[in-house]
Amino acid sequence: MLSELLTTELDNKKVLILDTAAASQNYGQTTFSPQLVIDAAVIVLDESVIGKLLTLANRYSFCIYPISSGKNWGYGSFQFQSSSKPKVVLDLSKLKKITSTDKKLGLITLQPGVTQQDLYEFLSKNNWPYMTPVTGAGPSCSIVSNALERGYGITPRTDHFAAVNALKAYIPHPEHCETRYESAISALDSSKEDFIDKTFKWGLGPYLDGIFSQSNLGIVSEMTIRLAPLPKNFCSFYIKVPNHSNFPNAIELIRDTLQQFEGTVGSINLMDRRRLVSMTSKNPNGPATHATMTEQQVLQLAKSNQLPEWMIVGSIYGDSKIVQATKKFILKRANNLGTVYFSDSLLMKFVNRVLSLPLPQIEILTTLREQMKSLQEGTDIMLGKPNQIALPLAYWRNPRVFPDKSILLNPAKDGCGLLWYAPLIPMKTASLENFIQFVRTICPKYQIEPLITFTNLRHDCIDATVPIVFNLEDKDACDAAHSCLNELINAGLEFGFVPYRLNTGQQQKMDFKPVFWQTVKLIKESLDPNNILHPGRYSPHNIKS
Ligand SMILES: Cc1cc2nc3c(=O)[nH]c(=O)nc-3n(C[C@H](O)[C@H](O)[C@H](O)COP(=O)(O)OP(=O)(O)OC[C@H]3O[C@@H](n4cnc5c(N)ncnc54)[C@H](O)[C@@H]3O)c2cc1C
Incomplete structure (x- = not known):
């Protein structure tokens, strides 16, 4: 069994291993599909095992699915349709180190397990006059994974990946997976402080840090972000x-x-x-x-x-x-x-x-x-x-669980049905009017409530978020929700409403012929020749391996 192999091969002081039943029980729920079957899970207690696990995946031919908090509600954390190999969830939520890079400058370095609540408490306790980059997903969600999803939030650092100055990662290539990736600036800096890289997003040479966001090209083990100062007023x-x-x-x-x-x-x-x-x-x-x-x-x-x-x-x-x-x-x-x-x-x-x-x-x-x-x-x-x-x-359509905000909520574990339609809309009144009509025509056809929020990120950029809420226990409702999202996405493209983020199912419905996705495929094939890291996440699945 895979969990036995992992127990034998990995240092048991640095990991906890879950077998199929426990892994599926812990990580298998989504807000839009039946429970997923997961062959094993590795809960990492020490960053040093990440490289070793990648080596094992290359050698024994299984796939790794990293999560930081595993709460990508409405989008899904795992793209499982693209590979028939055994699936191992790599849970980074116990890596919670917070390093003060520079308190005065508002630069902070986080491991993947640091949640919004962890960071908020750290900043309050240590009197940092800075704000936590919060989102609507709430206190238990990781800062690192939200930035990697290119999520956005509520404080003035709205665009979370834009606030990432530097990161460290492990790439899946069998010859390089045990050496931590760092930027060219970090590699050149002989001062041993590795400070300057954390102040300058673009590094030197091709900008590679970006390839770790909305992708399956590396496992990010640390991230330095620029915080927004607490305002005087x-x-x-x-x-x-x-x-x-x-x-x-x-x-x-x-x-x-x-x-x-x-x-x-x-x-x-x-x-x-x-x-x-x-x-x-x-x-x-x-x-x-x-x-x-x-x-x-x-x-x-x-x-x-x-x-x-x-x-x-x-x-x-x-x-x-x-x-x-x-x-x-x-x-x-x-x-x-x-x-x-x-x-x-x-x-x-x-x-x-x-x-x-x-x-x-x-x-x-x-x-x-x-x-x-x-x-x-x-x-x-x-x-x-x-x-x-x-x-x-x-x-809204969960007949079993009433949301009691005095305890930590988890929509996936509570059996909520939710998908997001999140397209970018041209900042023009006519397009927005068009969009309103469009959503109000399509959603009710499927008995989905047309709930519209326009989030204006910049003066020239609007993202609409339409939550598709349904009763997950009702098979017909579930089918209707998926059909509704399909129609919204496909018909919306004709009007120029293009999603900024997709759920795991939709990620595989894309047309991968354009040269953009062919480039992604070439990069994936060279960084991950055995296709072991989260196959199919925002990338074509037919990778040569
Ligand atoms: C009511 C509601 C409101 C929401 N509001 C917002 C909002 O305001 N803004 C927003 O952006 N989202 C929002 N969400 C969506 C979502 O819940 C959040 O974006 C959440 O932060 C994503 O889940 P996560 O951080 O646990 O990521 P995870 O599930 O841990 O990861 C997400 C993806 O990133 C990859 N990944 C994670 N960590 C790593 C790593 N270290 N290295 C490489 N890859 C990694 C994973 O493979 C996974 O596919 C909302 C959801 C709900 C239900």
């Missing part, structure tokens, strides 16, 4: 846009704010009414029902929670003068657009103060208290304090 803003007729103005406001206040304003989210309802209400059809809310249900829930047709949410970071100037700009531009709320306004402070008093338990106060609590969680996350505010979304 901070304020979040919420603009309720009551009518769709104002949508073009909302887009203009977002674009101009991001262009003029780059670095001061983080990413801006624009959410539609249905999405807001899904965040603030229980599913009125019950979680087991595979049906969308009627327009009437949406309007009713929106009315009782005072939700607008569109809501803009953003954050301002800077000293008090900068924050005030930005607020002034937003207020002026939002005139005629809708109602603007700032988190530091006197009104908000007053409401918070009143709600902290021992008032009677009447419904309106309870609702208001809940809303203020969500606002506070929203503010916390914008300041780099991880929380689970976004995770209940995954449970």
